[in-house]
Amino acid sequence: MCGAKTGGVSTDGLDLTDESMIQGVVTRADEPVAGAYVRLLDGGGEFTAEVPTSATGQFRFFAAPGSWTLRTLAPGAEVVDQNVVASKGEVAEVAVTLE
């Protein structure tokens, strides 16, 4: 999408002081993947949330401080797991690359 920033969607206009945000973009062969499913698993591997990626391959979670795993499912792709740490007042940016 024209003018889209690198990484997750813009956080302009959001008060992030009390949020522990995790966001990013899913790509395959350098192209954004729309309609992939990104699942947020907690430290114990338990499902916490799941979102489909946007037209520009982006996703976002309002998590809590701590360690998380992102599990990405997309048509015709292997499942990808990635670890991420969220901290209060910060945005953790994650790039997910599908084979």
Added chain:
Amino acid sequence: MSTRENVLVDAAWVEAHLGDPKIVLVEVDEDTAAYDKNHIKGAVRLDWKKDLQDPVRRDFVNKEQFESLLSERGIANDDTVVLYGGNNNWFAAYAYWYFKLYGHDDAKLLDGGRKKWELDSRELVDEAVQRPTTSYKAKDQDRSIRAFRDEVETAIGQQNLVDVRSPDEYAGRLAAPAHLPQEQAQRNGHIPTAANIPWSQTANDDGTFKSDDELKKLYEDKGVDFSKDTIAYCRIGERSSHTWFVLHEILEQPNVKNYDGSWTEWGSLVGVPIELGDQP
């Protein structure tokens, strides 16, 4: 035919029945724009908030409103309604429960919902769907599947209370699923004596339900006593509809209710007990 086959259909079944006038596909999403982008051919949409919630009071649309809604969407009393949606069928299961609340005979869920359909790269179309209007007649609400707050309070320590939210919401570390901003109830935590059995443990990664044996074992291992009545709750009653579906429709447990007030009500009530942390 087993119970499971009566209430759950797979994608191949849906594809084989596309165009059958007595089978109505209904998409129900949290993200109500998903349907506009595309949907399964012939599917009509129900908006879980706009169509199914009273616009003023916190309650459902009444029987007459439900009748006019279904009549307008072209759903008849003798139609087979197949519900599906995003978010692992949370809102489709909620609508399923809602159809049962108003006494619809033949409703089914598409196993895996929209996600499984998409992951299989099956066809989605963007054409508008218009079904001929009907004269739908609903029954009075079946209160044997709907729990209210006083009943929930009485059930503490007496019946199975199943909190189907994520462990972090249960313990009070999060107030809502992590893809939504933190808001809602006045207080975090869970209802004392409720077991935390997240809805997600009933489903595979692709959103399809686990086997009957796996499901039964899941609840038994977490201390659910199948000889007792059960009340399921979550934050707003949609994920607990998913669990209600597992317990009542797949496992055929007779006395299972969904507490649709759920945490957004309980966590805002004055004077009720709340437990924090990972233990019931």
